[in-house]
Amino acid sequence: MRKIECISVFDMMKVGVGPSSSHTLGPWRAAQRWITELKQKGIFNDVEHIHIDLYGSLSLTGIGHATDIATILGLCGHDPVTMDISIIDAEIEKIRESKKLQLNAEREIDFSIADDVKFNRKFLEFHPNGMTFRARLKNGKKTSSSFYSIGGGFVVKKERKNASNKMKSFLEFPFPIEKATELLAYCKAENKPISEIVLENEKSLRSEEEIDVGLKQIWDVMLESMYIGCHTEGTLPGGLNVKRRSFEMHQRLIGDQQYNSPEEWIKAIRRTEVKFRQILKWVSCFAISVNEVNASLGRVVTAPTNGSAGTVPSVMMYYMVIENHEATFEDMKRFMLVAGEIGSLFKKGATISAAMGGCQAEIGVSSAMAAGGLTELLGGTPEQVLMAAEIAMEHHLGLTCDPIAGLVQVPCIERNAMGAIKAINAAEIALESDATKAKVPLDKVIETMWDTAKDMNSKYKETSEGGLAVKVNLSDC
Numbered sequence: 001m002r003k004i005e006c007i008s009v010f011d012m013m014k015v016g017v018g019p020s021s022s023h024t025l026g027p028w029r030a031a032q033r034w035i036t037e038l039k040q041k042g043i044f045n046d047v048e049h050i051h052i053d054l055y056g057s058l059s060l061t062g063i064g065h066a067t068d069i070a071t072i073l074g075l076c077g078h079d080p081v082t083m084d085i086s087i088i089d090a091e092i093e094k095i096r097e098s099k100k101l102q103l104n105a106e107r108e109i110d111f112s113i114a115d116d117v118k119f120n121r122k123f124l125e126f127h128p129n130g131m132t133f134r135a136r137l138k139n140g141k142k143t144s145s146s147f148y149s150i151g152g153g154f155v156v157k158k159e160r161k162n163a164s165n166k167m168k169s170f171l172e173f174p175f176p177i178e179k180a181t182e183l184l185a186y187c188k189a190e191n192k193p194i195s196e197i198v199l200e201n202e203k204s205l206r207s208e209e210e211i212d213v214g215l216k217q218i219w220d221v222m223l224e225s226m227y228i229g230c231h232t233e234g235t236l237p238g239g240l241n242v243k244r245r246s247f248e249m250h251q252r253l254i255g256d257q258q259y260n261s262p263e264e265w266i267k268a269i270r271r272t273e274v275k276f277r278q279i280l281k282w283v284s285c286f287a288i289s290v291n292e293v294n295a296s297l298g299r300v301v302t303a304p305t306n307g308s309a310g311t312v313p314s315v316m317m318y319y320m321v322i323e324n325h326e327a328t329f330e331d332m333k334r335f336m337l338v339a340g341e342i343g344s345l346f347k348k349g350a351t352i353s354a355a356m357g358g359c360q361a362e363i364g365v366s367s368a369m370a371a372g373g374l375t376e377l378l379g380g381t382p383e384q385v386l387m388a389a390e391i392a393m394e395h396h397l398g399l400t401c402d403p404i405a406g407l408v409q410v411p412c413i414e415r416n417a418m419g420a421i422k423a424i425n426a427a428e429i430a431l432e433s434d435a436t437k438a439k440v441p442l443d444k445v446i447e448t449m450w451d452t453a454k455d456m457n458s459k460y461k462e463t464s465e466g467g468l469a470v471k472v473n474l475s476d477c
């Protein structure tokens with residue numbers, strides 16, 4: 001068996017708190033890792049004072065992306081998957097006022113949010129999303145550790161890039177896949193759809209029962225985020241005064257249907273017998289709802305990132321309530337296995353970090369993931385699945401990241417709806433095509449995306465220094 005770096009579907013789709021996987025979830029996880037490091041070194045109980053330095057893109061859009069809040073919550077021992085998100089504001093306010101922080105919920109130390117979190121415009125060489133945690137110990141000695149949030153909630157340390165392949169985290173998959181061509185070859189040799197090949201790989205990491213439990217949790221969080229978004233009105237936080245739109249959109253679409261839970265909601269939507277011209281509105285409503293939840297520090301699933309968290313679930317929901325009223329969790333499972341694998345191909349061959357590749361790396365990848373998942377469920381061959389993913393990305397190439405005021409709101413929220421619609425369109429085109437004669441293989445579009453990412457001006461890579469971010473003033477809103 002060949003050795004390959006392990007990227008599981010659960011790496012590509014993770015439960016997290018908004019608004020950003022690279023700027024919120026990643027820094028949160030980095031803070032947790034640093035606490036673990038302090039404990040492993042046996043100096044946790046000696047920490048007297050802490051300082052956080054945020055660099056580059058984490059600094060430039062860090063306030064809008066709640067990077068400071070995320071790191072503080074991580075230091076306090078909260079977990080993004082389980083924390084009661086309704087208490088975040090109160091927790092932060094308590095720390096701000098008291099100037100005390102409960103380190104890992106175990107020890108109280110002095111901590112001033114104003115003085116002990118520094119936003120540095122400087123970029124660290126290794127990656128645009130760098131952060132350093134520093135501590136002063138009781139004996140006067142100092143210790144520090146730097147982490148890099150490389151997109152989708154993944155966090156690495158510098159050593160990893162310079163490490164030899166032997167030092168990397170490798171696992172042995174029965175079907176090692178780095179390129180789409182390899183994935184296709186396994187499908188042909190085994191006469192299996194993509195989801196089954198991916199499932200075999202996942203089974204080398206955990207039992208099928210664990211896979212089902214994990215994917216069910218992912219789907220439940222996706223469904224809940226759509227449900228919460230569609231039933232919450234008001235204005236998003238951050239100062240842009242962006243009105244939550246999915247609430248009214250949903251009210252007009254659902255009419256007088258009755259339901260009491262997300263599961264009943266699915267049946268209620270099916271009963272509305274969606275008319276042709278309402279399809280786009282429903283899909284947009286689902287996508288927008290997730291990203292409104294994300295923008296208000298709600299719980300969503302990275303797919304592959306928080307900023308693009310609405311695209312995949314909205315296309316899954318499209319399949320459930322419009323394409324196939326008999327759809328079950330088994331269908332959602334197949335969708336997620338395919339989507340996760342497509343996302344990992346982009347992570348291995350290019351990037352899923354907007355700070356590295358602009359929005360093509362977020363919405364473009366999410367659209368490709370959704371297009372691939374949908375195509376398999378609609379009966380597409382593995383070639384058509386890969387072709388759909390390719391089409392979806394091809395028409396996102398060059399898409400820049402320029403969030404106004406550094407908030408994951410404009411253009412981000414609508415962009416998820418556009419990514420979802422393109423994904424459905426890409427699936428339909430692929431299903432009508434002889435994908436064995438595709439002019440642009442998926443691997444080539446991944447390479448092209450990476451080349452485009454490297455050529456892209458850094459103004460358009462999650463810095464809010466170009467594009468819409470500099471054309472629209474907060475005071476105009």
Ligand code: SF4
Nearest residue numbers: 307354359362401412
């Ligand atoms: S513009 Fe795209 S990449 Fe940038 S923050 Fe918004 S969704 Fe993410």
